[in-house]
Amino acid sequence: MGAITQNKARRATILGSTGSIGVNTLDLIEFASDQGEAEVDIVALTANRNLETLVEQAKKFRPDFAAIGDAALGDDLKSALAGTGIETGAGPDAIEEAAQRDADWVMAAIVGAAGLRPTLQAAKRGADIALANKECLVCAGDVVTAAIEAAGGRLLPVDSEHNAIFQVYDFDRPERISRLILTASGGPFRTWSRDDMATATPAQAVAHPNWSMGAKISVDSATLMNKGLELIEAAHIFPTPHEQIEVLVHPQSVIHSMVEYVDGSVLAQLGTPDMRTPIATTLAWPDRTPSPSAKLDFAQVATLTFEPPDLKRFPCLRLARESIESGGVMPASLNASNEVAVAAFLDGAVKFLDIAAITEQVLEKVSGENSPARLTTLEEVVAADGEARRLAEEFAAARAAA
Ligand code: NAD
Ligand code: MG
Numbered sequence: 169m170g171a172i173t174q175n176k177a178r179r180a181t182i183l184g185s186t187g188s189i190g191v192n193t194l195d196l197i198e199f200a201s202d203q204g205e206a207e208v209d210i211v212a213l214t215a216n217r218n219l220e221t222l223v224e225q226a227k228k229f230r231p232d233f234a235a236i237g238d239a240a241l242g243d244d245l246k247s248a249l250a251g252t253g254i255e256t257g258a259g260p261d262a263i264e265e266a267a268q269r270d271a272d273w274v275m276a277a278i279v280g281a282a283g284l285r286p287t288l289q290a291a292k293r294g295a296d297i298a299l300a301n302k303e304c305l306v307c308a309g310d311v312v313t314a315a316i317e318a319a320g321g322r323l324l325p326v327d328s329e330h331n332a333i334f335q336v337y338d339f340d341r342p343e344r345i346s347r348l349i350l351t352a353s354g355g356p357f358r359t360w361s362r363d364d365m366a367t368a369t370p371a372q373a374v375a376h377p378n379w380s381m382g383a384k385i386s387v388d389s390a391t392l393m394n395k396g397l398e399l400i401e402a403a404h405i406f407p408t409p410h411e412q413i414e415v416l417v418h419p420q421s422v423i424h425s426m427v428e429y430v431d432g433s434v435l436a437q438l439g440t441p442d443m444r445t446p447i448a449t450t451l452a453w454p455d456r457t458p459s460p461s462a463k464l465d466f467a468q469v470a471t472l473t474f475e476p477p478d479l480k481r482f483p484c485l486r487l488a489r490e491s492i493e494s495g496g497v498m499p500a501s502l503n504a505s506n507e508v509a510v511a512a513f514l515d516g517a518v519k520f521l522d523i524a525a526i527t528e529q530v531l532e533k534v535s536g537e538n539s540p541a542r543l544t545t546l547e548e549v550v551a552a553d554g555e556a557r558r559l560a561e562e563f564a565a566a567r568a569a570a
Contacts, residue, residue, distance in 0.1 A: 177206045178451065181231075181295075183267060183286050184277035186215040186222055188382045189300045189326065189443060193275050194225060196444045196451065199460045208451070212266035214278075214286075217241065223248040230254065233269055235262035237282075264289050273451065275326070276301040279384050280507050281553055284308055288546070294319035298450035300326040302401045303507070307500035308549040309404030310542050323405060324450035329398055330405055331446035332424035332437035342407040347428040350398055351418040352477065353378050355389040358419060362481055368520040370513060378421040378441045387510045388484075391523050392477065396488020397506075400499050403492060410492045415485065417475045422464065440464055483524040487531060496539030498531060500549055501556035505530035508560035517568040526567065530559045 180197065184190045190213075197208045210229045215222040216237040226234040226249055235257040236245045242258025249256055257265055267274065267289035274290040275298045276283055283301035288308075291297055292315050299305065304312055316323050325331050329350045338344065356375050357365050374386040381389070388394035395415050403410040424446075426436040439445045442461035451457055479486045484506070491498035509526040512518045518526070534556060543549050 178208045178273045179211050179271045180208050180273045180275065180451075181212040181214075181266060181269060181271035181290070182210070182275045182277060183212075183214050183263065183283065183290070184216075184275075184279065184301070185213040185225055186218040187277055187279060188380065189277035189447070190215075190275070191221075192443045193277065193298075193447050194229060196447050196457075196459055197229075199444075200448070200451070200457045203458045205457050208273075211269045211271040214263050214266045216278075216282075219244055219248070226254050227252065233257065233266055235266040237263050260285070268293065271295055273298060275447075275450075276304065277326075279303070279382055281307050281503060284312070284546075284549070287312060288315055291315040291321060292319050294321045296322045296324055296450075298324045298326050298447070302327055302397050303503050305401045305404045306397050306503040307553055308543065308546065309400065309499070310544050311546055311549060313404055314544070322453075324453055325401075325405055326443070326446050326450055327398060327401060328441070328443065328446050329425040330402055331449055333402065333406060333427055335437045335449065336427050336435035337406060338427075338429075339407075344430050345408055345427055346412065346430050348402055348406060348408050348413045349426040349428065349434075350395060350402060350413060350415050351421070351423050351425050352392065352395045352415055353389065353421045354417040354419050354475075354477075355392060355394075357390050357481075358417065360481075362521070365481070366519060366521050370516065373513070373520060377419070379443075383514055384507070384510055387513060387523070388506070390520070391484040392482035393484035393488065393506050393510075393523070393527075395477070396485045396491075397503065399485075399488055400492050400502075410489075415477050417477050418472065419475075420469060420472055422469055422472055438464060484527065487524065487527055491531065494535065495541050497534055497543065497548075497552035497556075498539075500543060500552040501530055501534045502527060504553045504556035505560035508557050509564060512564040512568065518564050519567075522564070522567050526560055526563045529563045530556050533559055 210231040212233040214235045239259035267286040274295045276287040277300040284304040373390040421441040444459045445461045448459040491502040505527040509523040
C-alpha cells in the first residue's frame with residue numbers, strides 16, 4: 169500500500185530559516201517528504217547574520233532565492249552559493265523580496281518587530297501565513313490581520329497556545345465561547361523570589377524547563393512577558409474580547425491551551441512540547457501531516473498541575489494586560505521597549521528585573537500622549553515603535569550607568 173499523499177503540494181518560504189522555528193520547520197518538511205507526503209518546494213530562505221547555516225540549508229533544500237539581512241555578508245553568500253543556480257540577496261530589502269516571491273505558504277519566523285514588513289509583504293500577496301512572529305501581531309495586529317484578510321490568505325498560528333486554540337475554536341459561533349485559557353509553563357523562575365530574580369544571569373534566564381527556543385523568547389518566558397505578548401496576540405487572532413482571555417500556569421506544558429464554551433465544555437489540545445507539532449498543523453491545515461515529534465505518554469506524564477500567575481513577581485504580564493486595555497500606541501510601545509530591554513539584558517548591560525522596570529517607565533511616558541484608539545497603518549506602528557525604542561534605550565543606558 170502506498171503512502172497517503174492527500175496534502176496538496178506547497179511552495180513554501182521560510183522567513184528566519186536559521187532560527188529555532190526555522191530549523192524545526194525545515195526538519196518537519198524533510199520528515200514529511202521522507203514519509204511520502206506531497207512535495208514542498210522551497211521558494212526562499214532568509215537569515216539575519218547566520219551565513220553558515222543559511223548556506224548549508226540552501227545547498228540542501230535548493231530554494232530559488234536565499235537572502236541575508238546583514239548587507240555586509242551579501243558577497244560571502246553569493247560566492248558560497250555560486251554555481252548552484254540559487255539567486256541571492258542581502259539587506260532588509262532582500263528579506264522583503266524573499267517574502268514577495270510566489271510561495272503559497274510563508275513561515276513568518278523572524279524574531280521581533282523586524283519581521284513586520286516581510287510578513288506584510290507575504291500577506292499582501294494572499295499567501296497563507298504560518299505565524300510564529302508574535303511581535304508583529306502585538307505591534308501591528310490590526311494592520312497584519314487586515315492585510316491577510318484583504319488578500320484572501322489564511323492566518324495559521326504557530327505559537328503553540330494559539331495553535332491549540334485554533335484547533336478547537338468554533339469560528340462559526342464565537343459568541344458561544346466564554347473563555348480562552350492560555351497555559352504558561354511559568355518559565356525557569358516560576359518558583360524564584362524577587363530577590364533571587366534580581367541577580368538572575370542571562371544563562372539562567374534562557375534555560376527554559378520545557379522548550380528549546382531562541383534567546384529572546386526564552387527571556388520573555390522567564391519574565392512572563394511572553395505570555396503577555398501572547399495575550400495580545402490571541403486577542404488579534406480570535407474574535408474573543410481580551411477580557412475573556414485568561415492565563416493559567418501549567419508547569420508540565422502538556423495542555424497547550426483551552427477554549428471554554430457557554431455550556432461549560434472545555435476543549436483542549438495536548439501534546440509533547442515540540443514545535444514541530446504546531447508547525448505541522450499549519451503546513452497541512454485542515455489536513456494533517458506526520459511529524460517526528462514524540463507522542464504523548466500519559467502514564468509517564470502522570471500528573472498535570474495548575475496555578476494562577478503571580479503578577480507581583482512577574483509584572484510584565486500585568487503591563488501587557490494594561491497595554492491591551494489602553495490600546496492605541498501601548499501594545500506597540502510595550503513590545504518595542506521589551507525588545508530593547510531584553511537585548512540590553514542579554515548583553516549584560518542591565519539586570520533581569522530592569523526588563524520590566526524599563527518597559528514600565530516607557531509605558532508611563534507614552535501613556536500621557538494623545539494616541540489613536542487603534543493603530544491601523546504601518547506608519548503609525550513605525551512611529552510608536554521608534555519612539556518607544558528611543559525611550560527604552562535612554563532608560564536602559566541610565567540603568568547600565570547606575
Ligand atoms: P531565533 O532567534 O532562534 O531565530 C530568529 C530568526 O530570525 C533567525 O533566522 C534570524 O536570523 C532571523 N532574524 C533575526 N533578526 C532579524 C532581522 N533583523 N532581520 C531579518 N531576520 C532576522 O528565534 P525563534 O525562537 O525561532 O523565534 C522566532 C519567532 O517565533 C519569535 O517571534 C518567537 O517569539 C516565535 N516563537 C518561537 C517559538 C520557539 O519555540 N522558538 C515558539 C513560539 C513562538
Ligand atoms: Mg507560545
